[in-house]
Amino acid sequence: xxxxxxxxxxxxxxxxxxxxxxxxxxxxxxxxxFVINDWDNYAIEEAVxxxxxxxxxxxxxxxxxxxxxxxxxxxLAMGADxxxxxxxxxxxxxxxxxxxxxxxxIKGGDYDxxxxxxxxDDYNCGMVGMMLxxxxxxxxAAGVTGIEPExxxxxxxxxxxxxxxxxxxxxxxxxxxxxxxxxEPRYVSIMGIRKASKxxxxxxxxxxxxxxxxxxxxxxxxxxxxxxxxTEGAEIIEGDSSMVAEKIIRILAENGVSV
Amino acid sequence: xxxxxxxxxxxxxxVRDITFEMLFKASELCKESSHNLTAILLGGxxxxxxxxxxxxxxxxITLEDERLENYNPDxxxxxLHRLIQKHHPFLTFIGHTSFGMGFAPALxxxxxxxxxxDCIDILIDNGRPMVTRQIYNGKVFSKDSFRESEGYIIxxxxxxxxxxxxxxxxxxxxxxxxxxxxxxxxxxxxEFVEAGAGEVDISQADLLVSIGRGxxxxxxxxxxxxxxxxxxxxxxxxxxxxxxxWLPSYHQVGTSGKSVKPKVYLALGISGAFQHVAGIAGxxxxxxxxxxxxxxxxxxSDYGIVDDLFKVVEALKVKLSG
Ligand SMILES: Cc1cc2nc3c(=O)[nH]c(=O)nc-3n(C[C@H](O)[C@H](O)[C@H](O)COP(=O)(O)OP(=O)(O)OC[C@H]3O[C@@H](n4cnc5c(N)ncnc54)[C@H](O)[C@@H]3O)c2cc1C
Numbered sequence: 084x085x086x087x088x089x090x091x092x093x094x095x096x097x098x099x100x101x102x103x104x105x106x107x108x109x110x111x112x113x114x115x116x117f118v119i120n121d122w123d124n125y126a127i128e129e130a131v132x133x134x135x136x137x138x139x140x141x142x143x144x145x146x147x148x149x150x151x152x153x154x155x156x157x158x159l160a161m162g163a164d165x166x167x168x169x170x171x172x173x174x175x176x177x178x179x180x181x182x183x184x185x186x187x188x189i190k191g192g193d194y195d196x197x198x199x200x201x202x203x204d205d206y207n208c209g210m211v212g213m214m215l216x217x218x219x220x221x222x223x224a225a226g227v228t229g230i231e232p233e234x235x236x237x238x239x240x241x242x243x244x245x246x247x248x249x250x251x252x253x254x255x256x257x258x259x260x261x262x263x264x265x266x267e268p269r270y271v272s273i274m275g276i277r278k279a280s281k282x283x284x285x286x287x288x289x290x291x292x293x294x295x296x297x298x299x300x301x302x303x304x305x306x307x308x309x310x311x312x313x314t315e316g317a318e319i320i321e322g323d324s325s326m327v328a329e330k331i332i333r334i335l336a337e338n339g340v341s342v
Numbered sequence: 343x344x345x346x347x348x349x350x351x352x353x354x355x356x357v358r359d360i361t362f363e364m365l366f367k368a369s370e371l372c373k374e375s376s377h378n379l380t381a382i383l384l385g386g387x388x389x390x391x392x393x394x395x396x397x398x399x400x401x402x403i404t405l406e407d408e409r410l411e412n413y414n415p416d417x418x419x420x421x422l423h424r425l426i427q428k429h430h431p432f433l434t435f436i437g438h439t440s441f442g443m444g445f446a447p448a449l450x451x452x453x454x455x456x457x458x459x460d461c462i463d464i465l466i467d468n469g470r471p472m473v474t475r476q477i478y479n480g481k482v483f484s485k486d487s488f489r490e491s492e493g494y495i496i497x498x499x500x501x502x503x504x505x506x507x508x509x510x511x512x513x514x515x516x517x518x519x520x521x522x523x524x525x526x527x528x529x530x531x532x533e534f535v536e537a538g539a540g541e542v543d544i545s546q547a548d549l550l551v552s553i554g555r556g557x558x559x560x561x562x563x564x565x566x567x568x569x570x571x572x573x574x575x576x577x578x579x580x581x582x583x584x585x586x587x588w589l590p591s592y593h594q595v596g597t598s599g600k601s602v603k604p605k606v607y608l609a610l611g612i613s614g615a616f617q618h619v620a621g622i623a624g625x626x627x628x629x630x631x632x633x634x635x636x637x638x639x640x641x642x643s644d645y646g647i648v649d650d651l652f653k654v655v656e657a658l659k660v661k662l663s664g
Binding site for chain 2: 097100204205210213222223224248250251254257260267300303306309316325332342
């Protein structure tokens, strides 16, 4: 089975003291560490596991700058065979434009399965996967937590709410967006990344693709971003750890939890 | 006067809450703009939902077929695309749920109507919708606009609207059959699989001591488990802890885990993503410990401690065993 995995490098914001940039269109990113999007890490692992079972190739694709090649080399170290970076130049990218560019690079190629993460950790839209499937005209499923290929189809699990899964049969070629927890992504060592740098990494420029102005026109635009008020709502407990612990125990008692 | 479509979401014979949340949001927009509220019900042959939906809408368009009873993104997408082509709705509401995430962005490409996903608010400004979303897992808010179009698609986050019926709309019902020339769907629904019951039922606990990715290492889970035991509480967690197999899935709180209603919820190293906090709406008192003072969890907490969770855990242990 030939598999394409679409991945993205995202800033790590969970513990960062985020600030809004001058244009008020995004946060300041220069001081933030960047990592592979968590969902995409599971998608790469799943692609490699499927390839190990069925043969074929795994190609990792990202749209990004030279710095973003870091995650492609990581994917190669995890077992991907080839990597493609699509350089967007100074194009503005929303979910539509991203998916349209990916489709142009992927379409016509020899693939059975396209995997993406369910969403990216930065803008949390969760739309590139399903849009890409529609551009390619192939079957799609979102939030996949299990893939069992059998010939030209697969039995898959799709996560629904409340701990329930739906089991579906889906025909190849297909696109599936992967949910976290589908597997246990393998550890990647620096040595592994160095070794993998011998594998093929192709760079394509968006300008060389056969895309019209309309294909590259954003469908949505961020007009403004802002930080919500800090710790709004919560009463902040201060003091040393011992005082904090005492206060917590008191709150428990006040709320009918006997300790 | 154009339509505002609301796509009814149902599962296992029941209309899901998100449907009424969307109907409520849409009815508010209709009041301001004199649009028509049209509910779209694609369901099985004998879905008894019509009576629940009709009072919320000006009209209900319903298509009934066995194949529509369960999740099928291809069929939903194809039928909605045809309804959009016929009625040109100004807005189409779909839930930002597993169901909606599976076809709404594809419908946007197919119909050419731009989409914004996971919206928490919508207003109409000069005839164009403008949405509010959360980015970076709730740490930042974003206001987004659309490229001009005849119609727009919006997926609404769950549990951001509290439906309140302020007026009765007498939904006129239009039944139609499945178009005969629908392409063969490329997916087939087989069955639902429900997570089995675990050793503990976190939804029954009075005190939950809940851990998130901030726990760092698997070894640290035991440390917090000891604290939970000392407090007479039960340990629960956010999704990454289950993804890493550090706790079994029946400990997970949130949209894809369990909804809980403890008297006290003690959140340790949990950032407060909406998929997590949706599960603690029924909690009495929420105490959060997080070293990031801007963590969204503090916005839904009664008490906050901005510190390293391990310091707090140790101090509690000392107090309890001393
Ligand atoms: C369809 C879907 C369904 C989902 N369902 C669920 C669900 O049911 N339940 C769920 O929980 N998530 C769910 N998620 C995932 C959710 O979006 C978040 O990714 C997840 O909740 C984050 O978990 P977290 O808060 O533990 O981790 P993070 O967001 O990484 O946050 C970790 C926090 O710990 C803090 N921290 C780190 N170290 C320390 C320390 N030493 N002391 C104190 N604080 C520290 C950090 O400041 C940070 O705020 C779902 C996602 C999707 C897309």
